[in-house]
Amino acid sequence: MRGRYHSRISGVIAGFALLTVVSVVEAVTARMELDPDLIRMGESAQLRIVLDGVEQARQPELPNISGLRISGPSVERSFSMQSVNGRMVQQRTLSFRYSIIPLRPGDYEIGPIVFEHEGQRVQLEPSRLKVVMPGDATGEGESIDIDEMLFARLSVSRDPVFVNETFTLILSVYSRDINLGRDMSLSNMPESGLQTQQWQEMSATREVVGRQVFDVRRYRTEVRPMTSGTIRLEPRLRVNILVPRSRQQQSFFGGVFSNMEAHPHDLIPEPLDITVRSLPEEGRPEGFTGGVGRFTFDARVHPTDVEPGDPITVTMRIEGEGNMHAVGAPSIEESDLFRVYPPRIILNEVDRGGSRGRKMYEQVIIPRTSESYEVPALTFSYFDPEQAVYRSIVRGPYTLNLAEVAADTGRRVRASPSDATHVGTRIIGEDIAYLMPAPSHWRHRDDTHWHQGPVFWGTQVFPVIALIGLSLWSARQRALSVDVAKARRYRAPRAARAGLKKAEQAMRGGDEAQFFEGLWETLASYFGDYLNWPIGAITSDAVHAAMQERGLPTDDLDRLHRLFGACDQRRFAQVKVDQDEMRELLFTMRTLLKACEKVSS
Amino acid sequence: MMVRYVIVPLLLLLGVVGSAWATSPAEAFAEANVAYDASEYEVAITLYEQLLREGFIAPEIYYNLANSRFRQGDYGQAILNLKRAQQLRPRDRDIQHNLYFILNEADAVYHVPPFWSRVFLRQLTQQEWKGIAVASWWILALFGGLQIVRFRNRVWLAPVAVSAIILLIALAGWWQWWSLGQRPEVVVIEPGQDALFAPLPGSTAHFALPKGSVPRVDSVSDGWYRVRIGERDGWIRQSAVEPVRLVQ
Structure with a gap:
């Protein structure tokens, strides 16, 4: 809830006490606003002269008024852009603000004020200001009951009202010389029979009640009775009265606000009885759907140049104030002339309270024959609570330009509600679709297919097996890629194959030099990889020692020694050997390599 | 009158049925269609049902049988055969149209499965879902194998993911059909x-x-x-x- 009245910005808020508007010329509008129009001695009021559509003007001269001191003005300019009929229009406003301080109580009349602007005479009608003494007629020191200084009243905009009629309930809180907190709560409102919307605060005012000036806060809500009878409202309003703390209670660090403490106080307004009448039976139209309020209704039919079977869309629009939620559109009934689909709502813009807004409905109808030359009239009925009468708005009938359709066209268009919305589809009749031709391939129940049987399902396991194998192989490859010694040991037999092949070919060709070179390559590459040594480190003694350490049998160690010795003799002593000796050396080499493979590396 | 409306159709029926056993399924089917065109719905029904009894399965047989049943006014059998035709060919618009048309005419009610179930059942047959599942399984294995071999190269991860998703979707479709077999309409x-x-x-x-x-x-x-x-x-x-x- 809002604060005190004098903190408001005067001007555009509805409900200001005096608002005088004088039209000068088409381009310039002037008005005078006085806020508030009732003050106590020691308080001030603001007078504002507003010129719309003006950027520069001479300040108006205010008359001297005995008993009032008028100071100012301060000049304010505002500029805004506004869209009017799709065009951006500039809005300029020039304001002169005066401050008025009363020198003695009384009733004052300020104005009329006359001034000239660009050769035009502008006259503002007078505004009235009432100035009273503080505590007028109460008597200083006299004991005053709190109920005389703070009370609440309930009022309604209409009474009696009709069922489902929306009317305004106003709660006014009067206070005098009391500082009220912002928070208020209302309880004990009827739980049924009355639909109440959210409360909204209106502009604060002042009123004289029993020769006393009261600050008045007003709250309004829109209510709608659901049943007939008398509804009694006796709510309880809890307000907070702000009282300055005692000096002992004030904290050192506390600011201005913390120096006030709130005391809850319950206000019980006088009960208010609202008489709710039922809607009259007399004169109730046939198509009345329950709308209570004031509404407009319009309808449109499109297209009107059609042939039997063509869909026609009837669009209906309802707009207004009242119980919008209960309002429904009239509909066209199924007949021999028209096939109809239920109306569907396409727009539902209703405010939160459901008391004003607009709805749009669409209904698709299809002329059955060429005699469906007219869409029947649509009647929307509602109850006008202010005049207490039912009203009906009739739109149509709408003439159709129906083209004849040849009887022997023989077309069969499948119709469904969704198809009907496709404008252009000519729906002449409905039936099942015709027979299908014979299948191109005759399938028998006992036929077996590729996807049946154990072979098919057994085949599906193959990817699993393949993936497992690949995973194992890949894991081994990964392990070898990080362990060089293991990788070389793993490829040692393969490395030896090239040398063996070379020696074998040389043996067949009787080439001793090539034979021993092949023999040496075999020893060097095999043991180089086997022991993870560089080629330069391969010597008879080193390999002998290493293989002995790995547990190579003595016979094989002798073979190893012999092979290295034969290679050395050939390399350094050029000893001649025949083909039998070469074959025997090659055999020894193979035997040695097999033996080495059996030894754990 | 009796000769025209009882004996002639009876003889025709017996003759057609007798010849149907001796003819190929295509000829029997064509004869049934001819009987339908001649408004001899009883004969058409007998021929279509004979094909089914002989073990032939085709949506065309169920569909045409449903049309004949509908023309006879037997909405229940018409809808039954259209539902069977729809199971064999779920995307066929004629089957769908006739089914909803007859359901509407019969003022019958039907169970509407959940959205995803409808999506799976109305798009592909059980065999088609099975085919996609098997194909995506092999493709997944292929790309998975490539990914294993080229474990440092992640270029195959995307195809693996895509084929795995397709496999899951196909299995879901397959499962919907299996479920329909367990709790049939x-x-x-x-x-x-x-x-x-x-x-x-x-x-x-x-x-x-x-x-x-x-x-x-x-x-x-x-x-x-x-x-x-x-x-x-x-x-x-x-x-x-x-x-x-x-x-x-």
Whole structure:
């Protein structure tokens, strides 16, 4: 809830006490606003002269008024852009603000004020200001009951009202010389029979009640009775009265606000009885759907140049104030002339309270024959609570330009509600679709297919097996890629194959030099990889020692020694050997390599 | 009169049926279509059903049989055969149109499966889902194998993911059909049926199941089906309905 009245910005808020508007010329509008129009001695009021559509003007001269001191003005300019009929229009406003301080109580009349602007005479009608003494007629020191200084009243905009009629309930809180907190709560409102919307605060005012000036806060809500009878409202309003703390209670660090403490106080307004009448039976139209309020209704039919079977869309629009939620559109009934689909709502813009807004409905109808030359009239009925009468708005009938359709066209268009919305589809009749031709391939129940049987399902396991194998192989490859010694040991037999092949070919060709070179390559590459040594480190003694350490049998160690010795003799002593000796050396080499493979590396 | 309306059609029926056994399925089918065109629906029905009894399975047979049943005014059998045709060819617009047209004419109610179930069942047959599943399985294995071999190169991860997603979707579609085989739809073929609150004759009726209605079976109990239409379920005698089931 809002604060005190004098903190408001005067001007555009509805409900200001005096608002005088004088039209000068088409381009310039002037008005005078006085806020508030009732003050106590020691308080001030603001007078504002507003010129719309003006950027520069001479300040108006205010008359001297005995008993009032008028100071100012301060000049304010505002500029805004506004869209009017799709065009951006500039809005300029020039304001002169005066401050008025009363020198003695009384009733004052300020104005009329006359001034000239660009050769035009502008006259503002007078505004009235009432100035009273503080505590007028109460008597200083006299004991005053709190109920005389703070009370609440309930009022309604209409009474009696009709069922489902929306009317305004106003709660006014009067206070005098009391500082009220912002928070208020209302309880004990009827739980049924009355639909109440959210409360909204209106502009604060002042009123004289029993020769006393009261600050008045007003709250309004829109209510709608659901049943007939008398509804009694006796709510309880809890307000907070702000009282300055005692000096002992004030904290050192506390600011201005913390120096006030709130005391809850319950206000019980006088009960208010609202008489709710039922809607009259007399004169109730046939198509009345329950709308209570004031509404407009319009309808449109499109297209009107059609042939039997063509869909026609009837669009209906309802707009207004009242119980919008209960309002429904009239509909066209199924007949021999028209096939109809239920109306569907396409727009539902209703405010939160459901008391004003607009709805749009669409209904698709299809002329059955060429005699469906007219869409029947649509009647929307509602109850006008202010005049207490039912009203009906009739739109149509709408003439159709129906083209004849040849009887022997023989077309069969499948119709469904969704198809009907496709404008252009000519729906002449409905039936099942015709027979299908014979299948191109005759399938028998006992036929077996590729996807049946154990072979098919057994085949599906193959990817699993393949993936497992690949995973194992890949894991081994990964392990070898990080362990060089293991990788070389793993490829040692393969490395030896090239040398063996070379020696074998040389043996067949009787080439001793090539034979021993092949023999040496075999020893060097095999043991180089086997022991993870560089080629330069391969010597008879080193390999002998290493293989002995790995547990190579003595016979094989002798073979190893012999092979290295034969290679050395050939390399350094050029000893001649025949083909039998070469074959025997090659055999020894193979035997040695097999033996080495059996030894754990 | 008797000769024209009883004896001639009877002889025709006997002659056509007798010849159907001796002819190929294509010839029998063509003869049935001719009989339909001549408004000899009884003959057409006999021929179509004979093809089915001989073990031939084709949506065309069920569809044409349904048309003949509809022309005879037997909405229940018409809807039953259209549902079977739809199981074999779910995307066919003629089958769909005729099914909803006859359901509408019969004022029958039918169980609408959940959205995803509809998506799977209306797009592909069980065999098609199975084919996609098997193909995506092999493709997944292929790309998976490539990814294993080239474990440092992640270029195959995207195809692996895509084929895995396709496999999952296909398995879901396959599973929907399998589920339909386990809890099949049934068509009410007896008129004036109600779903009861208990599997007992004379039990309180829960909701009406006009002839041609297509509820789905929830469970079976001693000559009764517990069937479902949307959120409502009830019991109906097995003899009053015919399962649609073609899928396994």
